Amino acid sequence: MIRVSTLKHSGLLCLGLAAAVLAGAGRPARADVKLPAIFGSHMVLQQGQKDRVWGWADPGEIVSVTIANQSKIATADNDGKWLVTLDSMMVGGPHTMVVKGKNTITFDDVLIGEVWLCSGQSNMQWAVDATYDADLETRTANHPKIRLITVPQVGTQEPQTDFNGKWEVCNPETVKSFSAVGYFFGRQLHETLGVPIGLIDDSWGGSACEAWVRKDLLAADEAYKPLLERWEQQEKALPEAMARYEKALAEWKETAEKAKAEGKPAPRQPQNPEDALRGNHRPANIYNGVLKPTIGYGLRGVIWYQGESNAPRAYQYRDLFPLMIKSWRDEWKIGDFPFYWVQLADFRAEKPEPAESDWAELREAQTMTMSKLPNTGEAVIIDIGEDKDIHPRNKQDVAKRLARWALAKDYGIDLAHQSPTYKSMEKNGNKVTLTFDHVGGGLEAFDVHDPIGFSIAGSDHKFVWAKAKIVGHNKVEVWADDVSEPVAVRYAWADNPVCNLFSRERLPATPFRTDDWPGVTINAK
Known part of the structure; x- marks a missing residue:
């Protein structure tokens, strides 16, 4: 699943980084005031939020943090830990942050803007220089107000407090190895809003969702035993x-x-x-080694692209994924921050007849999460995958669909952002009329006149390809000559479905099924 040549680190380098970080990050050196790597020159602090700044010093040492005409003071506790909370700041900069105790640390070129965490597995980790038009994209990546930081891949059962990394100004060189989806998403926000953007990349190719969750939370639920x-x-x-x-x-x-x-x-x-x-599948490994050192840093929200590794346990993902999101929100302590993810793309060989699919079930689990948690959203990309490559190179359109969610929901811009979703069905003889929500300017079929990608079944649970036509602004009529009493309809229900239903804003309809018949992953634990 992972193509090491295109990822940030090879497996051996990851292990080397793990050893280095575990040796130095678990117990920071005392005496001098010290801050974790998430703070540094060129960083972006979240505007309109009371940002926390923390670090270590000698027990009892008084530490001051000064920036943008405000100064906050804290006293290091018995473990040498200290924390200050800055007053909310407006978009701007560059500022200088001065942290002073027995020694003085100065961070230059600090901007105030919008900060997003970019997380997930290899499709989030996939670098800019491995995407389509990488030569053009990198040459034009001169964006001094976009800042990037990458967290190394460290898998451990011991919670880490720091990592090896630093904030960098976005330019043609620094952007090459950065998350493509993250960069293109941030660039769209920056160009639309005109504000500084900070992007934190903590993705890890091939990672399983459970590796991003605290172990005690998993242990508290018998389902994960x-x-x-x-x-x-x-x-x-x-x-x-x-x-x-x-x-x-x-x-x-x-x-x-x-x-x-x-x-x-x-x-x-x-x-x-x-x-x-030490890897990326063991429960809590990535939470401890990658996510933990960033928890608490001020941010607007998270974008996420993961699920491929959990497809064999798609039913489990229905609860595991929301658990992960809720646990992150609980620990950040800034409320139900936005969490937007990418639904799995089309992948693997096309099937000549309707069939069951673990990837379809994982997509279903992702979609279900929107109804379980507030302030969430799903970018549907069922139209831009590649059957022979689990890593589609078109990351630009992926990022744009994520950016639509953020711009519409978090920045008040009137944009189509949610893909058409199934709402209800009505039977009339051998035909079924489907009604959709979130259709924007209306439903339309791409490339050919009528919609394709629908299948239909009777009480025997045997699906056959269906004929379909758009019969209204938000309605599609579906039928099959061989099914006289239809009871269930599915759309784009396959690893790699052939489908073409969109809104007029070119957002693909969300794959769905009207039935709740047991799937192929229902018993997978």
């Missing part, structure tokens, strides 16, 4: 696994040396079983 038990068993089996690995590694080295001497390619090196325990 099998998941946690699998990892506990893997940890208990580690000594034996390591013994087998060491033996296999020694044998591999001999074989590799022999192959080299004979001019032959070396066999694949055995996988270290510790890698999985």
